[in-house]
Amino acid sequence: MQYMLLIYEGQRPPMSSEEQGKLIQEYAAFTQGIVQSGHFKAGDPLESASTATSVRVRNGKTLLTDGPFVETKEQVIGYYIVEAKDLDEAASIASRIPSARVGGIEIRPLRKM
Amino acid sequence: MERTAIEQVYRADYGRILARLIYLLGDFALAEDAAQEAFGAALEQWSLDGIPANPSAWIISTARHKAIDRLRRRAAFDSRRDEILRSIENQMTSEETGEDSAIPDERLRLIFTCCHPALALEAQVALSLRTLCGLSTEEIARAFLVPGPTMAQRLVRAQRKIRAARIPYEVPSSEQLAERLDGVLAVIYLVFNEGYSATAGDPLVRRDLCAEAIRLGRVLRELIPDDAEAAGLLALMLLHDARRETRLDAAGEMVLLEDQDRSRWDRAQIDEGLKLVEIALTRARPPGPYAVQAAIAASHARVPRATDTDWREIAELYAYLLTLRPSPVIALNRAVAIAMAYGPTQGLELIDAIETGGELRDYYLLPAARADLLRRMERWPEAAIAYRAALALAQNNPERRFLERRLAEAEMRAAR
Known part of the structure; x- marks a missing residue:
């Protein structure tokens, strides 16, 4: 069973380069861990929500707007797709994502087509 | 005859049957539908063939067949269909025969x-x-x-x-x-x-919920007999529920704990509760929050007269509970126990402190507790003010009527 782990974070206070380096290391260690355990399917960080563009097609017309689809304080900053046997295992993986401590992780099962 | 037998099986064993079916079928909704269908089939079959030796096993076995029929009828593009079908059929060949054996719980x-x-x-x-x-x-x-x-x-x-x-x-x-x-x-x-x-x-209808909760508590206790908090919760529920007949009078008016007719408390249930409290308190050290709450209920249940209540013990139990679950409501309960044990003045001081905290601003029991202590001190004008404050917050009718009666008494005494 595959789950998408959507990583949400609010605006962080500016980080020192040392803090940034530490966070990057934490993410690298986490990712490496789930690659080795066989849970990892995909995962990437995303550019900030200020770079987002939303697309809607209405009456055959394509409308582009600046910004994320929903403006909220917390935005998606990255994702993983993991293989897990059930929700408990997916939640236990999600709880180890570094951003879980400051933001939150939304777990969405992938629907098999 | 068959109908009562079916109702009995349903009432006593539905949870166990469904739990087994979900395990076998791997699907909640399918298991529920199949179970309902099997009970429907029992209504017909049992009146023809008599009640089977192991009614629950009969229901489970019938429900599995019904589930297979349902799955076969399902559209072929349902990807889970074949997977579930295969796994059920595998299990059936391996353990189909077990009509007499006990159903795994x-x-x-x-x-x-x-x-x-x-x-x-x-x-x-x-x-x-x-x-x-x-x-x-x-x-x-x-x-x-x-x-x-x-x-x-x-x-x-x-x-x-x-x-x-x-x-x-x-x-x-x-x-x-x-x-x-x-x-x-x-x-x-x-x-x-x-x-x-x-x-x-x-x-x-609502009171049935107490019985259902106790049933769930019993199931849990049966399944994890070593858990102290499961025992504590069951004890807590049994001890509270033992007073159910005396909490309202014949006219449906609220009766306070101290005024309840203790001879009408459910003795058997209290005895069972008291035994469980002992287990809950001794098995986990330090005891958990349900065990402590049960111990408080036990302290009330144990004494034949309200005047014999050991308020010092109860105040200590609340103080300990407060360390486990810091909450202004528990602090208020402790304040009342302190007032009963050591005099209303001490209780009032604690209540003032809780009120200053501000978290219980909309909680009618805070002014009601204050009013009751002032009433006991015969400070009638102040008691009347507190009862009015409680009435402004109380929502439900028996409680409101109770407060109105107390307010009327306080106003009458104040006017003298």
């Missing part, structure tokens, strides 16, 4: 799935009552004062999530067990409190 899995924290709390409650107690959607809706379709939708949504997100059907691993068990206990206690403080709706 899968209810603990069911409890943990129903009370999984990924489900909304109200869905956890509804699902537990529906699957473990066999209550109908309509019955649950009525008990929780929710329209039937709303409750039905809530249940469907929960079942869909269990399947789509694959909420596991298993007892949590040991490192998760304590935390998840807390959630299970909370759900059972919530069901009990809905029934116990039933103030709106049909009181009889």
